[in-house]
Amino acid sequence: MPDARFPSIDKIRPVYQHLMNYLQLPAGSGEGNYFDFDLTGFTSRFGLEIGAVTNVLKVLEQEGLFSWQQQVFLPARTQFCVGKETLYDFERDHPEFEPLIHALLRSYEGIFDQSVPIRERQLAWQLRISPAQLGGAARTAERPSHHRLYATERVTPAVLLPRPRGDRGIVYRSGQLQGKKEVYAARIRAMIRYLGLGSGECRSRYLAHYFGDKDAGDCGICDNRLAAARAASPARPPGR
The missing domain is CATH 1.10.10.10 (Winged helix-like DNA-binding domain superfamily/Winged helix DNA-binding domain)
Incomplete structure (x- = not known):
């Protein structure tokens, strides 16, 4: 394991x-x-x-x-994954996307260099459309050469x-990994030892010692100690 x-x-x-x-x-x-x-x-x-x-x-x-x-x-993110000249050509051929492109250029710096988070609701309000319409328009504008132009907000x-x-x-330092394996193995061995304690050994004292309390004594009430107490008690004669 x-x-x-x-x-x-x-x-x-x-x-x-x-x-x-x-x-x-x-x-x-x-x-x-x-x-x-x-x-x-x-x-x-x-x-x-x-x-x-x-x-x-x-x-x-x-x-x-x-x-x-x-x-x-x-959050929603967008990026122009083409150069400015290519974007201008796209805008010329598809004038219906001009308001969206201009709004993005005005509102977000670095949009040609990296994917940037956008505020969908604010952008939709500027364009006088719903966030759903905004997402649909941006995805329609996407072409294979653009890679991932737009991603809507999601969980x-x-x-x-x-x-x-x-x-x-x-x-990665292999010594760290080996040390963690040894600690985990030691915990498994301690658990197995706890489950196999004999009737003369106190479970509470064993746990206390494991967690550093070396002065803890027998609890007298765990199943092992109760069994030991019963075994040590003299048998009562019948009828008494």
């Missing part, structure tokens, strides 16, 4: 690499950002076993390399990267 719960570094590294590829993150990027993450789709795409991947992801999360959350509110499983992706992938 410890081996499954704490996968080796040789199993951790490829899953981390697949994860970065799945998120399409180059080295040095991603810090502080949320990304959509579908565990089933991820394991299917790379031919991985979902239980083994889950164990690796837990280790990465414990090390602070990323945070996996089942429900995250992601979705996602991962947060507290640190940027490293140039050399994951750097």
Whole structure:
């Protein structure tokens, strides 16, 4: 069980690499950002076993390399993934999108360089349309060459990267992993020892000693101590 719960570094590294590829993150990027993450789709795409991947992801999360959350509110985001000349050509050919394009250019800096969060309701109010109409218009404007122009606000499983992706992938100290495995194995052994205590041993004292209270004495009321007391009591003659 410890081996499954704490996968080796040789199993951790490829899953981390697949994860970065799945998120399409180059080295040095991603810090502080949320990304959509579908565990089933991820394991299917790379031919991985979902239980083994889950164990690796837990280790990465414990090390602070990323945070996996089942429900995250992601605001709407948009980006012009083409140059200004191409955008002007699109605007000329599709004048119905001119108000939307101009509103985005006026309201959000850096929209040509990166995906930026937008305030859908405020933008829809500026355009005198509903948020649903805004989302439909933006998605209609999207073309394959634009990549992902627009994503509406939603609640979705996602991962947060507290640190940027490293140039050399994951750097993990195997000694830390081995130490955690040993601590976990020791806990399992202590649990088994507790379950197998003989009738002469006090369960409460055992637990107190385990948690550092070396001066604790017998409780006198656990099942073992009560059984020992009954065994030590002289048998009463019949009828008395």
